[in-house]
Structures are given as C-alpha cells and as structure tokens.
Amino acid sequence: MKTKHIFILFVIVALVQIGIPAQMIWNRESILDTGKAFKFKTQPVDPSDPFKGKYIYLNYEMNSFPSSQETWKRGEDIYVSISEDSLGFAKAIAITKKAPKQQAYVKATVDWSVNNKKEIRFSLPFTEFYMEENKAYDAEIAHRNAQRDSLPNNTYALVYVKEGEAVLANVFINDIPIAEFVEQ
Structure with missing residues (x-):
C-alpha cells in the first residue's frame, strides 16, 4: 500500500x-x-553570460513617454499601449498602471521618472536575443555597424504581442534576419 x-x-x-x-x-x-507583430527599433549591446549563453542585448528607441499625471516608482510595472507609426514601427501611445482593454500593449518596468521634464523612462521585457554562440559575436558587430549606417530604420526586433505578453521572434538588419545577414 x-x-x-x-x-x-x-x-x-x-x-x-x-x-x-x-x-x-x-x-x-x-x-x-x-499575437500581433510589431517592429521595435533597436540599439545594440552584446554581453555574454556563462549561465545564459551568448546573446545580443537590445536597447530600444521606444523607451520613454511624456507623463504629467501620476507619480511613478522605479521598478514599478506599467502598461505601454502601442500602435504602428507611418513606417510600420512600434510607438508608445499611452502608459497606465492598469492593463488597457482596447489596444495592443506590453508590460514594462519603470526605470525612472523626471518630473520637471514630465517624462517616464521604462524598460521593455524582451531585451535578450539568443543566438548560436559561433554567430553571436559576428551578429553583434553587424548590428553595431548597421546602427552606424546612414540608412534610418534598418535594424529592428520583430516582437509578437498578445494581451500584454510579448515574444521576441527575431532581429533584422535591412529586413534580413540577423543570423542570415551574418552568413552573407
């Protein structure tokens, strides 16, 4: 028994x-x-973590929003409502402390708030893009060089969003997935 x-x-x-x-x-x-796909403009950094492996750490141009209504605390969860701009990239259209019901949104974290500028800075949750270790360094170099290119909007992350949850699907340089771009 x-x-x-x-x-x-x-x-x-x-x-x-x-x-x-x-x-x-x-x-x-x-x-x-x-989920709905959004393109987020990126800025590169490439760390390595012995436990997580090789990845590209992504900063996003969409990292702040004007705010004069509420007091925001560092580390607080917020909801960033997003839509697409005229070029098809994600843009913040509102920030709230509660999940919106009508539009697409992502959950983010308050970095800091500047009252005299009436601006809130936030971090998006999809900042790490993992790659094969032998391609990650080349990808980071290619991403950095593409950021220096005179062509605007040539590097972005494709992120799928559904009910506040987000999944980073891929990173693109000149509309080519970064792993393929490195192989060229």
Whole structure:
C-alpha cells in the first residue's frame, strides 16, 4: 500500500515537471501564432553570460513617454499601449498602471521618472536575443555597424504581442534576419 502511494506521488510530480514547461512553451507559441507583430527599433549591446549563453542585448528607441499625471516608482510595472507609426514601427501611445482593454500593449518596468521634464523612462521585457554562440559575436558587430549606417530604420526586433505578453521572434538588419545577414 505504501509503495502504491509513493508511485502515485511520483507520477504526479513527473506530470507537474513536464506540464509546467509544456504550458510555458504553449503560451509562447500561442503568442507567436495569434499575437500581433510589431517592429521595435533597436540599439545594440552584446554581453555574454556563462549561465545564459551568448546573446545580443537590445536597447530600444521606444523607451520613454511624456507623463504629467501620476507619480511613478522605479521598478514599478506599467502598461505601454502601442500602435504602428507611418513606417510600420512600434510607438508608445499611452502608459497606465492598469492593463488597457482596447489596444495592443506590453508590460514594462519603470526605470525612472523626471518630473520637471514630465517624462517616464521604462524598460521593455524582451531585451535578450539568443543566438548560436559561433554567430553571436559576428551578429553583434553587424548590428553595431548597421546602427552606424546612414540608412534610418534598418535594424529592428520583430516582437509578437498578445494581451500584454510579448515574444521576441527575431532581429533584422535591412529586413534580413540577423543570423542570415551574418552568413552573407
């Protein structure tokens, strides 16, 4: 009888260990399948983390918004409502402390607020783009060089957004996925 209980407990623990990662994967795939795609203009930085591996850290041009209504606390979660500008890039149209109901939005974190400028600076949650280790350094160099190029809007991240959740799908240079761009 005791071994039967241990076996049932083992099965439950195994199902939970499989179920939680499967649910996380399913949620991300659902966002990629049914979410709305936005292009976010980027600025490059390339760190390496021995535990996470090689990745490109992305800064975004969309990192602030005018705000005169509320007091914002550093580290506070906010909701940034987004739409597309005339060139098809994401732009912030509002920030709130509660999730909006009508438009697309992403959850972000307050970096700091400047009351005399009436501006809030925030960090978007999709800043790390992981790559094969042998391509990551070349990708970082290519991304940096593309940022120096005189052509505007030539580097961006394609991010799918659904109900405040966001998944970074790819990074592009001149409309070419960065991994392919590095191989050229």
